[in-house]
Amino acid sequence: MNTNMTTYNNCCGTGHNAKSNEYDHATKRPQYYRAPIDVHENDELFTIVADMPGTTAEGIEISVEDNTLEVKGKVSNRYQDLGRVLHQEYGIGDFHRRFRIGDGIDASQINATCKDGILTVRLPKAASVQARTIEVRAE
Amino acid sequence: MNTRALFTPATNAMTLVRNEVERMFDNVFSSGIGTRTFPSLNMIDTDNAIFVEAEMPGVQMTDLEVVIHDGMLTLSGRRDVTTPDGANTLRRERGVLEFERSIALPTNVESEGANAVLRNGVLTLSLPKSFNAQARQITVTKD
Numbered sequence: 707m708n709t710n711m712t713t714y715n716n717c718c719g720t721g722h723n724a725k726s727n728e729y730d731h732a733t734k735r736p737q738y739y740r741a742p743i744d745v746h747e748n749d750e751l752f753t754i755v756a757d758m759p760g761t762t763a764e765g766i767e768i769s770v771e772d773n774t775l776e777v778k779g780k781v782s783n784r785y786q787d788l789g790r791v792l793h794q795e796y797g798i799g800d801f802h803r804r805f806r807i808g809d810g811i812d813a814s815q816i817n818a819t820c821k822d823g824i825l826t827v828r829l830p831k832a833a834s835v836q837a838r839t840i841e842v843r844a845e
Numbered sequence: 846m847n848t849r850a851l852f853t854p855a856t857n858a859m860t861l862v863r864n865e866v867e868r869m870f871d872n873v874f875s876s877g878i879g880t881r882t883f884p885s886l887n888m889i890d891t892d893n894a895i896f897v898e899a900e901m902p903g904v905q906m907t908d909l910e911v912v913i914h915d916g917m918l919t920l921s922g923r924r925d926v927t928t929p930d931g932a933n934t935l936r937r938e939r940g941v942l943e944f945e946r947s948i949a950l951p952t953n954v955e956s957e958g959a960n961a962v963l964r965n966g967v968l969t970l971s972l973p974k975s976f977n978a979q980a981r982q983i984t985v986t987k988d
Contacts, residue, residue, distance in 0.1 A: 742938035742939045743936065743938050743939065744926070744928075744934060744936060744937050744938065744939050745934070745935040745936040746928055746929050746932035746933065746934050746935065747932055747933050747935055748929060748930070748931045748932040748933070749931070752935075753929055753932065755939065756939075757900075757902040757903070757939050757966070758902065758966070759900040759901065759902040759965065759966035759967045760900070760965055760966065760967045761965060762965055784898070784967075784969075785889055785896065785898070788889050788891060788896065789889045789890050789891035789892075789896070790889065790890040790891075791887070791888070791889055791890075792888040792889065792890050792895075792951055793886060793887065793888035793948070794887050794888075795882065795885040795886050795887060796885040796887060796900055822902060822903050822904070822905070822965065822966050823900075823901075823902030823903065823965045823966015823967060824902045824903045824966065
């Protein structure tokens with residue numbers, strides 16, 4: 707595994723429905739959910755794909771600070787006080803996840819798209835760490 | 846604070862047992878690595894309708910089938926979990942390519958008037974209750 711990117715496993719609980727303890731002492735909201743992700747790597751970039759149902763591009767905030775990439779997705783409280791809850795397998799709350807990224811990533815070129823509740827973040831590698839083939843010319 | 850306490854608990858013991866059994870089987874048969882039930886469901890009871898919401902990020906309307914039959918709601922479909930060309934996967938937490946889930950509806954519903962919207966990876970179903978299932982006030986008249 708490349709050391710250029712590490713996932714914080716303990717950042718926001720242990721699973722999708724686990725809530726972050728650091729917020730539990732505060733008010734009921736905000737509650738954060740840990741979005742499940744896939745991480746892919748090829749020669750040019752890392753790609754993070756995150757399941758964040760209920761979010762839109764406008765509600766997603768991505769920041770990079772001190773080698774930490776932070777992803778937040780806002781989810782509106784869709785059915786507060788709509789009626790009596792008969793069955794609940796997930797709570798309504800914002801998504802939050804952090805990743806440690808190394809110097810091998812060109813932070814200025816990070817870009818993201820959001821579609822059908824899936825966030826895709828692309829982290830291009832810095833030119834200095836990309837594998838290159840040196841062409842040998844005949845003299 | 847207990848996180849479960851934030852939620853309204855399941856209505857009765859049978860529901861709990863059914864959920865556990867459902868999850869057990871989902872875990873065994875789910876095609877993905879993730880062991881979470883897919884899609885996750887919430888159900889809300891209002892005066893005139895049952896609302897069912899399901900989280901299904903990445904599922905397209907054309908790949909989704911919603912069936913109401915015999916008091917059961919069944920959601921089935923698939924989603925693509927693709928890997929970019931020439932990429933190695935370093936981590937995989939998302940899963941499930943194909944899914945099918947059934948849940949018992951608490952009352953009779955008019956499937957004709959049902960409404961389904963799939964937006965931002967969330968399916969919202971509005972299922973109007975049958976007239977007989979709606980709460981009514983009966984006026985008592987004098988003889």
